Amino acid sequence: MSALPDRHSGDYFELMPVALWEEDLSALKLIMAAWRREGIEDLEAYLAAHPDEVKRCAHSIKILRVNQSALDMLGAKTLAELTAHLAVIIRDDALAPYAQELLQIWRGQTRFTTTTMNYRLDGTRIDIRVNGRILPDETQSWSRVIVAIEDVSAQEDARRELEASELQARAMFNDSPVSLWFENFSLIKARLDELRHRGIVDFRTFIDVHPDFVEMCMLDIHVLDVNLHTLRLFQARDKADLLARLDEVFRDEMRGFFAEQLVALWDGRLRHEREVLNYRLDGEALNLILQFSVMPGHEKDWSKVLVSLTDITARKKAEAYLEYLGKHDVLTGLYNRSFYMDEVNRLERKGPFPVSVILIDLNGMKQVNDESGHAAGDAMLRRIGEILTQVVEKPGCAARIGGDEFVILLPGKSAPEAQAVLSDLARVTELNNQFHSTQTRLVLSVGMAVCKAGEKLEAAIQRADSAMYADKRAFYATAPELDRRSRI
Template identity: 55%
Template structure:
């Protein structure tokens, strides 16, 4: 086999597409031997005790030659130019990786490697993959060591951009102002696919018949991650506590909502939005806007799903209060005239019949307002509200239909049932007056029951006339005018 031409070797070295260095480490080896003789065993601890010892090592390495790629990579004119400015090439981030290279040699390795940073003479940062080896035949002297440097800056820049992007995305997730969950629905998909494979076409009917299927699917969901807002919203100190108590969070009203979610998934709706109810760990009821999305590239198995929960509890409370105000009288807490009119019309159309109606009017309210002030009058109205609030239960209702006038609607109640309610009203008024002896509550009432063919307006008029008659008798019996006060 013909001998290799030394000129060819020199050309290959010089024209190699990676940066190559030939260096003499013999003085470094001698320094290591001296330290060993001095009793040094842990080189890293030795360096940590006096970082200047690393500089001593560096000064004992002599660069013999480099190739063209090295000069080009570092922006040097020639070897002398590069050697004169090594302090600019190896600095800052280089120190830690250089320690690792020295430690590998100290531990008897004939080759070493590191991922490190160098700098071009222009100041440009270079991410490099460094591999060094003591050339064969020079293991005892270390006088010929080859260093190969691969520029991996572009790859590392891409990796850093990816890391930054991932950190940014995670930051958006972790610090989102809404509750975010990452979940695995793959087991749920397998259950649904199995149902479809059995020939089921109407999934809603299937879940009507097989009620156990919905809770089974709920139990198959695997929560992968939640953000800090989720822990805050549900009152959990950490993720583990929350996951251990999911049965507390998802219960009661959640099951019907989840059933609708499954039906949408059956129909191929991989993005959904609906209002749901969950519970915090302390039992607080939470109204939430749920946004569900199977993440891109996971449509086939649903293995990655994001659920966003926005707390709308305050909004729902406001809506409920506005709805309450739309049908209730704030002072007496009874229903209002608007509700009364709608309910009267509904009973007219749909029943049930017979309907008994009581019209009631407070006695002496005007005198209380005029002589003692509206505060006393308002207190009388509130007391009337307390009495009427305890009088009937749904579907019966009590409404304040005027300043001091109330209407009691009693569907599916005959005359005898109405009279029983009047008896209860008198008893409640008596009890109320025992609690408020300073000013007696007095109410005049009239009652009427619908007959076949009656319009409810006619029933109201009959009850109203009876109330007015009772009111006249009340004032005559008390020997006073309508503006006076006294017991019922």
């Protein structure tokens, strides 16, 4: 063992506020020399395969002395007490970091550093940063090494907490049940700032006049990351697949939605929400709630924004179906009486005139229901729905307004044009009867009237109704036995 330093340097060692250890690594030097003679070159792989060798190296170190700061750090009263409890202070979970220290010395470094953990004598874990140096006069023997140990538990706790927080945030991002996108909008921010610098005030008018500006901004979006739900939602194989095909996702109506988003950003709304329409990679439309937020700390450049997309496609389909039910007759697929009345009021106010009206009644419906059952009657009504769907083209409309009563409204159609529709109705009805030759024949009574400009539409409807009932009376007069197989 080398002679101790003189009294003055010893005082410095003892009085240093940092925990200091003076160690003798000469036994470690012999171990490493033996490894080199054995031809070991990749020490890292060797120690990974022989963890007991790390423990042997740790036990080979001889502690010459420690200062009071070191004793206080580990809760020991004397060097003897400290060395007697080294197995408590340095445990197995410290060996892996210690292996890194060995690798530095193996490579010829006379200075080494590592971060590891020790345990106080009361069992409390402390994180430490080790900085060691083989003294210049002892580089051949390694018999005197000064090691400074710093308690970095607070920093390490903060680091672990930060890592745990980041892992939790990453897990929340990846496993979120909504589609999440991290995007960079800094180029868009620069474009908007440039417009303000040029004196543009009315941004909405600007993009109306320069629609290409919206297109350029869409191309300026840089997608930083997406979560797993996004890949599932858009049916992408992986992130690369999705990012390579963004033009298939954001297209058509998305330009209008994005223009409104730009207006919101121009107005300073860095957090906003709206409904948008995107497309899956298989072409299926997706109705989505888009929530946009510039991340805290990025308000100056918009370099990181979070976009969340909530799929409301099923809800929109349900709403559309409910809206459909509010306007349509489920059995025939035609418009219902409620829509018909609204359309009459609309045409009464706005036209266009003339408006032709055709009223239709199915003859013999009651007898079919009585003799063959309501299922047979419903089948006949569905057939009428099929016929009127083929015959009536927009802007005309056909509606079921009663049990077996139907109406056709033909805005902007004159009497000759309405007569052509009646001819089509007779022709398609006959074709339908031929196709359903084994079922009851459809026999319709019809009446037509034309409402000219300045006339009340209700009056024309009453005339058409009267004409339809006249046609029905004429039919029953020729077929008192209700045989309806020979006439439309």
